[in-house]
Amino acid sequence: MNYDSDEALERALFALYLEEPPVELRASILAATVYRAPAIITLPEAAGLFALLGVIAWVGVSIAMGGMPLLAHTLLTMQIAVTRFFGSTITLAWLATGGAIAIILSLWPNQPTVIGERIARR
């Protein structure tokens, strides 16, 4: 066939049929989208609930094993340890430094990704 004329080429192009996609394509798309198993949801409320259940279990076991005096003693020891930890100036300074770095990084504009996308699109 000769394609010298524009019409002949246009006709031939419009007459070309689309290739059949692989037979499993649709099934794989659906499996990856609408029929995908839901991801494990880790809501803050769920995490809090688990923590609360853990505390209740720990208090229950402590009372069962040594009664109220043991529980009171354990709580007092923990309180002293926490007070000592947060009472240290060095600890507080490190916590403040870590917090400040986290805030700065979260506010930093994501320039490398944007540039990377533009390069990829060229």
Next chain:
Amino acid sequence: MSAALLESPTIASLGPDPDDSALVAMTLGGNSEAFATLVERYDRAVYHLAYRTVRDAEEARDVAQEAFFKAFSSLRTFKPGAKFSTWIFSIAYHACCDRLSRRRRYSSEEFPERADPTPGPETQAIAADEARRLRAAIEALPEKYRTAITLYHLQGRQYEEIAQVLGIPLGTVKTHLFRAKEQLRKLLNDERTEETP
């Protein structure tokens, strides 16, 4: 409020050929069947665009799957007045561009600049042979022309939609199509001349 209004709409209730925006809205409302209809409607065209752009069946399949996955994950960002077809083609085209740029970065392989000159078997029907020649010639075109030809001639998309999908001005789409046809004609006629003793 009547009970009918409280019921969530089904695809059947939208008529025999529901439009894409209604299907998107239903998907956002939790109807998975609506998205399956969109997949059914566009998977072949998306695969075809990907295949023509990346020229590899395996990669084209991955691109099609990736495009629908991205569309499904970010369906909430889809603008209500926009066309779903333009959006999904655009996602697929960008996925193709990413793959092509990665391929160019990591491989020194030269892409073919000429059509495959291997003749088809003589027993094959003339029409099928012509189609094969034409496909081979399209595959030999540079990527931007190949994609424009695929969207316009093979998928019947309008200039405006192609411009949006490719992210180029309308005039450039027309120029790409014009040059693509010029190169195709040259490739096909050169091949014909070489075959003639």
